[in-house]
Amino acid sequence: MIRNFVRVVLATFATVLIFTGPVAATPAKEAPWLPEAAAYRLTLFLGNLEPLPWNEVETAWTEPYSGSEFSSGALDWLDHESDVEPDALLNAIMRKDRQEVFAETTRLIALRIEEELDRALAAEEPAAAQQAVRTARELYRSFEDGVAAADPEAARRLGLAWLELNSSTGSAGVLGAGATSADRDTMVAARSVISTYLAGNYLIDDFAPRRTLSALPETAVLRSRTVEVPPSLPPGSDIFDQDPLPLLVLNFEEQGIEETELPLVAYGDMLFDSAQIFGSPAQNLGIACSTCHNRSDVNQRLFIPGASHQPGAIDVDGAFFNPIFNDRRDDPLDIPSLRGLRFTGPYGRDGRFASLRDFTRNVIVNEFGGTEPTPFMLDALVAYMLEFDFLPNSMLTTNGRLTNAGPVAAQRGEAIFNRPFAGLDDRSCASCHVPGANFLDRQAHDIGSVAPAYEGARTGAMDTPTLLGTAYTAPYFHDGSLPTLAAVVDWFDETKSLGLSEAERADLTAYLETVGAADEPYEAFDTENTAFRLAFSELTTFASTLDTLLPRRDAEHILLLTDTVAADLSADASTMSNLTARPDVYALAERLAEVGAAVRDEDWAAAEASWTAFKSEADAIEERAF
Amino acid sequence: MAIHLNRRTVLILGGASAVTLATPLAAQDDRLRLAFIPQENPEKLLGDIEAITGWLASEIGVRVEGFVTIDHAAAVEALRNRDADISFMGALPFVLAEAEIGAVPLLSEVYRDAPSYTGRIFVRRDSGISSLADLRGRNIAFADPISESGYLYPLAEFVEAGLIESPGEAEAFFGRVFFAGGYQQAMQAMAEGLVDAAGASQYADLLLTPAQQAEVIWIAESEPIPSHLVIARPGLGADLQDRFVDAMLRLNAPENRDKLRYLYGPDGYVRADSTAYDGVREMARRYGLLG
Numbered sequence: 001m002i003r004n005f006v007r008v009v010l011a012t013f014a015t016v017l018i019f020t021g022p023v024a025a026t027p028a029k030e031a032p033w034l035p036e037a038a039a040y041r042l043t044l045f046l047g048n049l050e051p052l053p054w055n056e057v058e059t060a061w062t063e064p065y066s067g068s069e070f071s072s073g074a075l076d077w078l079d080h081e082s083d084v085e086p087d088a089l090l091n092a093i094m095r096k097d098r099q100e101v102f103a104e105t106t107r108l109i110a111l112r113i114e115e116e117l118d119r120a121l122a123a124e125e126p127a128a129a130q131q132a133v134r135t136a137r138e139l140y141r142s143f144e145d146g147v148a149a150a151d152p153e154a155a156r157r158l159g160l161a162w163l164e165l166n167s168s169t170g171s172a173g174v175l176g177a178g179a180t181s182a183d184r185d186t187m188v189a190a191r192s193v194i195s196t197y198l199a200g201n202y203l204i205d206d207f208a209p210r211r212t213l214s215a216l217p218e219t220a221v222l223r224s225r226t227v228e229v230p231p232s233l234p235p236g237s238d239i240f241d242q243d244p245l246p247l248l249v250l251n252f253e254e255q256g257i258e259e260t261e262l263p264l265v266a267y268g269d270m271l272f273d274s275a276q277i278f279g280s281p282a283q284n285l286g287i288a289c290s291t292c293h294n295r296s297d298v299n300q301r302l303f304i305p306g307a308s309h310q311p312g313a314i315d316v317d318g319a320f321f322n323p324i325f326n327d328r329r330d331d332p333l334d335i336p337s338l339r340g341l342r343f344t345g346p347y348g349r350d351g352r353f354a355s356l357r358d359f360t361r362n363v364i365v366n367e368f369g370g371t372e373p374t375p376f377m378l379d380a381l382v383a384y385m386l387e388f389d390f391l392p393n394s395m396l397t398t399n400g401r402l403t404n405a406g407p408v409a410a411q412r413g414e415a416i417f418n419r420p421f422a423g424l425d426d427r428s429c430a431s432c433h434v435p436g437a438n439f440l441d442r443q444a445h446d447i448g449s450v451a452p453a454y455e456g457a458r459t460g461a462m463d464t465p466t467l468l469g470t471a472y473t474a475p476y477f478h479d480g481s482l483p484t485l486a487a488v489v490d491w492f493d494e495t496k497s498l499g500l501s502e503a504e505r506a507d508l509t510a511y512l513e514t515v516g517a518a519d520e521p522y523e524a525f526d527t528e529n530t531a532f533r534l535a536f537s538e539l540t541t542f543a544s545t546l547d548t549l550l551p552r553r554d555a556e557h558i559l560l561l562t563d564t565v566a567a568d569l570s571a572d573a574s575t576m577s578n579l580t581a582r583p584d585v586y587a588l589a590e591r592l593a594e595v596g597a598a599v600r601d602e603d604w605a606a607a608e609a610s611w612t613a614f615k616s617e618a619d620a621i622e623e624r625a626f
Numbered sequence: 627m628a629i630h631l632n633r634r635t636v637l638i639l640g641g642a643s644a645v646t647l648a649t650p651l652a653a654q655d656d657r658l659r660l661a662f663i664p665q666e667n668p669e670k671l672l673g674d675i676e677a678i679t680g681w682l683a684s685e686i687g688v689r690v691e692g693f694v695t696i697d698h699a700a701a702v703e704a705l706r707n708r709d710a711d712i713s714f715m716g717a718l719p720f721v722l723a724e725a726e727i728g729a730v731p732l733l734s735e736v737y738r739d740a741p742s743y744t745g746r747i748f749v750r751r752d753s754g755i756s757s758l759a760d761l762r763g764r765n766i767a768f769a770d771p772i773s774e775s776g777y778l779y780p781l782a783e784f785v786e787a788g789l790i791e792s793p794g795e796a797e798a799f800f801g802r803v804f805f806a807g808g809y810q811q812a813m814q815a816m817a818e819g820l821v822d823a824a825g826a827s828q829y830a831d832l833l834l835t836p837a838q839q840a841e842v843i844w845i846a847e848s849e850p851i852p853s854h855l856v857i858a859r860p861g862l863g864a865d866l867q868d869r870f871v872d873a874m875l876r877l878n879a880p881e882n883r884d885k886l887r888y889l890y891g892p893d894g895y896v897r898a899d900s901t902a903y904d905g906v907r908e909m910a911r912r913y914g915l916l917g
Contacts, residue, residue, distance in 0.1 A: 174915075
């Protein structure tokens, strides 16, 4: 089975995404945030990290957020668009006064909403009024999840007020046709509902102290009732899959063995894509193993402000994912590829875990705050990950020598790669990146790439990484500090005094690029082999483990599966190109949810019946929809 | 009517070298001026315009300039004043512009293999609403009062079903009729339970989150609506017009398809068939928008 996890939803969603119940690992792309709204949301997010990254808080206001469609940062934007002064906020940031930063930034957004509402009411033409209402509404989005979590009735009242306001601005029509005039009284009344709420909750002089910074309305905080805003990622976050999508090479698949015949592996594959095995916030946000290591490769675009210093890097022992595991060190790591995992131990960038099973448990329980996995879950995950193979590369022999297909420059580079250098203690590149051992030596070496953590520290040794597949995994080194393989060659030449000429550097780079290449690095899609079709095949394969689990009456693992796969199946339907078949897929997801519901009721006969129906309906969809 | 640019757009345009303000200049044969209508972020649109006008200039062999108008009305006004030669346009504004200033249809957008789409009435799956008649006395959100798929066509389904005598009588059937400002806002209002139904494009449910999409169904669908198009001002030189159309049709070629994302993201273009818009003309008359 060819497998795929393209899960990019093309539409954009203007709402702050709130996740409840079983969460699909299908991220939803949000509509762009206005610069000051983005800065506000980033400030709240960063303000909850310990230690608080004040530089990043400042940057949130001075620079456009990552991926912003606006070229200016919030302060420049405000300078052009608004009369609201940010001075008090900037002073609070300078003084590193967390509570005051919260108060000032909250008031700033509320004032901006008021400013746009004033403009809407003052506008002489409907188009201008509509634009002002639209802007005000987009700014209100900053508070929306807080209001919804704390006070659903107010959220509804405000939602209707925004509808009233927009409806009453009138319309210019087209060339006068269909023009309607504004309904001023309704506009004023609707605006009053919004302004009254802002005044009582976001535009106040003294906010109660906040232990956690959030968009919760002040009245909810004062009631001292425990209200939690569902976790959300700040603007600029990117947890989408790679594009193009890396090819996944699974050992059993290359040998013609179906995954449905390997239930432990299939269950591990499901767990690899399940956010349910992690704790909050990862679980709520749909973050799974595959979010960082999709297709066994590196997700080079993954970025979470405050946790990533650049795309493709993440600090998994920081304040965000599991506060109890917070090491209070700002040390994000470049995400490593998992290709050829059974050959690349020990695990972790510094090789701190000899056992893949121990490493995996640490990821689940400590890094991402999940509950203790069962032995079956760990067995399944390990069984699946041990199937990850390297990308085939016809320019390399099995013992790591270049074939004649390799470029001439690479052939020259191969000799340099194997040449001993005084600067390497008379060893060669190949001494550690052993060609006959998948270009690694399973040892940790301190090559000087890590700044000492303290005087006298001996903490700079890093596990030798393989060079296979590296043409597609830039940037390089544990912290992703070197952007290209050429930069890696330069780094060694300069820091180890290798004395390479320019031509030799180019040849050595060509060799690395050849070793790191692949015959087919990416998944190929066409009108038949669509992203959804492959995701559908994968999800139904996951479900096939019910053939093993139901007879064993293994309720715990069945429920983990049905919760994960039913939610994913339903969410992935939104990526279907065959829109008319979507209701069938929703029905199929419900059928799987019925299996889970029956198991929860300990009605095993009903569970079996729903599972049988699922298989038959999945086959029918496979025939009809594709 | 002058071209109205809001403060934001003027500021952005002021800082952009590749796009221009719509200052009145005499039309010339050695350049084309394209009017664009913002959908979301006007600043992003400016970047898109820079990319597509550069490509068009190299294909056509004349200077191509783009500028952003505040809405369809301003774009039509620019065509009338010869401040713009070409504009991107919705079907309804086109038929009005055709009647008013003699605008000429050049190209129609293609989505999912068709130069047409539909409007639908969406409801929440758990609402118990299964027919248009069930919406009597209930609240509905439409996108905009001059939107084809987000108002005119979906509302016409109620007329067709005999529930509403004429489009002007909608208030008597529904509890409340809201104009939410766009497809997404109308759909979100419905999905969140602020209203009972939404009238929007057939693809509007894709604007909801994946979880919301699973909770939404549609209960009525309009007749096909011809898609948005690209139109020209009357009197634009035939040679220049032909070269523009040919260049735009080359966007359908696999090697050029990536550039479609700079143009509101259609799947491609076909030559416009004016008769395909007869239904829109009829609809405009029914709503009293066209004489």
